Amino acid sequence: MTASSFTMIAATILIGATSSISSDAHDAESGWTYPPACCRGRGQGGDCDAIPRERVRKMRGGFSIILHPGDHFLAKRPHTFFVPYGDELPSGDGEFHVCLHPNEDYLNCFFAPPQSI
Numbered sequence: 376m377t378a379s380s381f382t383m384i385a386a387t388i389l390i391g392a393t394s395s396i397s398s399d400a401h402d403a404e405s406g407w408t409y410p411p412a413c414c415r416g417r418g419q420g421g422d423c424d425a426i427p428r429e430r431v432r433k434m435r436g437g438f439s440i441i442l443h444p445g446d447h448f449l450a451k452r453p454h455t456f457f458v459p460y461g462d463e464l465p466s467g468d469g470e471f472h473v474c475l476h477p478n479e480d481y482l483n484c485f486f487a488p489p490q491s492i
Contacts, residue, residue: 426446426471465487472485
């Protein structure tokens with residue numbers, strides 16, 4: 376095996392490893408990447424999406440989130456979630472986002488703009 380063959384094989388392995396790491400999460404439309412712990416990636420049934428700001432209310436003790444069908448690409452029926460203060464994550468783009476996993480009935484991660492925390 377020549378040195379150039381070895382370099383080409385190593386580069387191919389590195390590119391494959393890098394692309395498998397990045398496929399564990401996907402980007403929000405604004406460009407920031409959801410953490411892999413929150414999102415399985417669009418290619419593997421990703422579960423994170425921005426939600427309308429008016430669906431989130433600050434309540435005593437936490438955030439009330441009411442999703443209507445279409446507010447999140449997985450939401451096919453109405454849902455109400457409650458996220459205690461301190462359990463939210465800072466949003467990377469100033470918008471609200473939720474990750475629903477393993478299906479639309481379970482809120483896995485909630486992202487709030489830093490100014491709303």
